[in-house]
Amino acid sequence: MHSAVFLIEFGAILLGLGLLGRVAGRLKFSPIPLYLLAGLAFGTGGLLPLGASEEFVAIGAEIGVILLLLMLGLEYTASDLVSNLKTQYPAGIVDFALNALPGAAAALLLGWGPVAAVVLAGVTWISSSGVIAKVMGDLGRLGNRETPVILSILVLEDLAMAVYLPIITALLAGVSLAAGSATLAIALGVAGAVLFVAVRYGRVISRFVSSDDPEKLLLVVLGLTLLVAGIAQQLQVSAAVGAFLVGIALSGEVAEGTHTLLSPLRDLFAAVFFVFFGLHTDPASIPPVLLPALALAVVTTGTKIATGYWAAKRAGIGVKGRWRAGGTLVARGEFSIVIAGLAVTAGIEPELGPLATAYVLILVVVGPLTARYTQPLAAWFTERRQTGGGSADPASEATAALPEPASRER
Numbered sequence: 295m296h297s298a299v300f301l302i303e304f305g306a307i308l309l310g311l312g313l314l315g316r317v318a319g320r321l322k323f324s325p326i327p328l329y330l331l332a333g334l335a336f337g338t339g340g341l342l343p344l345g346a347s348e349e350f351v352a353i354g355a356e357i358g359v360i361l362l363l364l365m366l367g368l369e370y371t372a373s374d375l376v377s378n379l380k381t382q383y384p385a386g387i388v389d390f391a392l393n394a395l396p397g398a399a400a401a402l403l404l405g406w407g408p409v410a411a412v413v414l415a416g417v418t419w420i421s422s423s424g425v426i427a428k429v430m431g432d433l434g435r436l437g438n439r440e441t442p443v444i445l446s447i448l449v450l451e452d453l454a455m456a457v458y459l460p461i462i463t464a465l466l467a468g469v470s471l472a473a474g475s476a477t478l479a480i481a482l483g484v485a486g487a488v489l490f491v492a493v494r495y496g497r498v499i500s501r502f503v504s505s506d507d508p509e510k511l512l513l514v515v516l517g518l519t520l521l522v523a524g525i526a527q528q529l530q531v532s533a534a535v536g537a538f539l540v541g542i543a544l545s546g547e548v549a550e551g552t553h554t555l556l557s558p559l560r561d562l563f564a565a566v567f568f569v570f571f572g573l574h575t576d577p578a579s580i581p582p583v584l585l586p587a588l589a590l591a592v593v594t595t596g597t598k599i600a601t602g603y604w605a606a607k608r609a610g611i612g613v614k615g616r617w618r619a620g621g622t623l624v625a626r627g628e629f630s631i632v633i634a635g636l637a638v639t640a641g642i643e644p645e646l647g648p649l650a651t652a653y654v655l656i657l658v659v660v661g662p663l664t665a666r667y668t669q670p671l672a673a674w675f676t677e678r679r680q681t682g683g684g685s686a687d688p689a690s691e692a693t694a695a696l697p698e699p700a701s702r703e704r
Contacts, residue, residue, distance in 0.1 A: 304350060307336075311565045322432065322662075326425065326627050327655045329565050333572015334580075334651070351570050358567030360523045360537040361560040362628050366423055366452060367541020368549045373493060385443070385605035386450035392597040394419035400590050406643045409465050413637045416458055417650050418594045422627025423448045425658060429665045430622060440615035443606045444622055452538065455629065457482065462633065466640035491543065500548040512555045515544070568631065572651065575638075579648040587652035595660060598623045599668060614669050621668025625661025630654050 310332060318325035397418030401411035426448065430436055460480070491499070503518070505511040519540045526536030544552060602620030611619065634650030637643065 300350065307332075307351070307566075307569065308562075311569065315565070325565070326422075326568055326658045329568035330572045330631075330651060330655055333569040334575060334577045336569075336573065351566055351573065354563050354566040355570035356533070356567075357520075358560075358563035358565070358570075359628075359632055360519060360533055361556060362564050362567070363538040364519050364541045365553065365556060365560050367538040368544060368553050369423075369541075371496070371542070371545050376493065382443075382446040382450060382605070385447055385601070385608065386454065388604055389447055389451065389601045390419060390454070392601050393594055396590065396593050396597060400586065401646075404586065404645075406646065410637070410643045410646055412462060412465060413633060413642070413646060414650075416462060416633040417626070417630045417653065418590060420451050420455070420626065420629040420633070421448060421598065421623050422625045422629065422658065422661070423452065425625040425627045425661055426622055426665075429625065429662045432662075433666065435618065435622075438615065438618070440602075440606050440609075440611045440619040440622075443609050443611065444602065444619050447601070447605060447623060451629075455538070459633075459636075462636060466636055466642060496543060496545045499543050500546050503544060504548045504551075508551070508555055511548070511551055515548075515552045516556070516559075564628065567628075575647050575651050579645065580652050583645050583649040584652055587649050587656060590649075591653055591656040591660065595624050595657070595664065599664065614673070617669035617672045618665070621664040621666075624657060624664040626654050626657045 311329060314328040314332060315325045318328055394415040397414040397416070398411040400418075401407075401414040406414070426444065430441060430444070435441060503511070503514050505514065519537050522540050523533035523536040527533040541549075599617075599620035602618075602623045603616040606616040606619040630650060631654055634647055634654075637650075638647040
């Protein structure tokens, strides 16, 4: 009887996620907010709380985080990461200063304490690589001149997570300064070792993993990823960071083949992850934090746009490209939820999870809109200021100007 209930519940979850994904595809926006809302509807305080399948959903959610980070690592080679660190690190510093500090300040103003401040700083700092990549593809901007700048900032954020996640894990666990320093030293040592091996011996590793049989390739890569993630977690380093580093170590045809094979699994378990986060958030706890979440979303929308504009200007991109870069970086998503999920599990601040959920829901919807309309709206306001006013409708001008083909970018 228990197994029958489990199959019914989990089957209903997957069917519902599939239907929600179709709705999001029709409306041309990220399905993440719909997944979060589904979790809210069927979790604590929701319409129909789950029972038999919740433990399996929790395991699936953990696998979802690991696969998200593995696939992200597959997008970059170790040499690309080293090159980005050398040339784009000032943009990373500006990104941190403009976007992490508002989150930290908000937590302190709410009286949540220093640990919650570090957590909320991460939530507001990191953009959603998954949402942004999808938006750029939908808008036909992958060939634009500002795209490498956007990707460089995303890579730097991902690398920063290799340092940030061990720190936040130690803080949430309440370990001593010495133990926390040891955890960070281990994390940096492991990350440095993997990057060194990936740069020097990446082809050897890829040949070892490579197989013409898709089944064997899938089993080897997935098994290796879960093994490394588990070892990393055992060493008090985030399992997600371990998965990210495995992705970096793979390159060439192996990376391409793995990406093709694991994409459906990533989408499945990532959807389960977002549902799981919503399951552990009481919908009744969101209205009290909706106003702070909205205020934080407004502030950090402006700071992300400023970050992208400054980075693109530094790279010599034209004014239009600067505004597009800034607007594209606004969306938050998977990493923000991962960070907030760690805090919710540790139980440091009851309102942090609901605030993070509301914040991500707002920006995962607003992000694609800012990516599409920031540049034409900026051009419209500039024209009005230069001409002293006018009767043109900014919405119609923005719509007429988009999508802008990559070939027109200068």
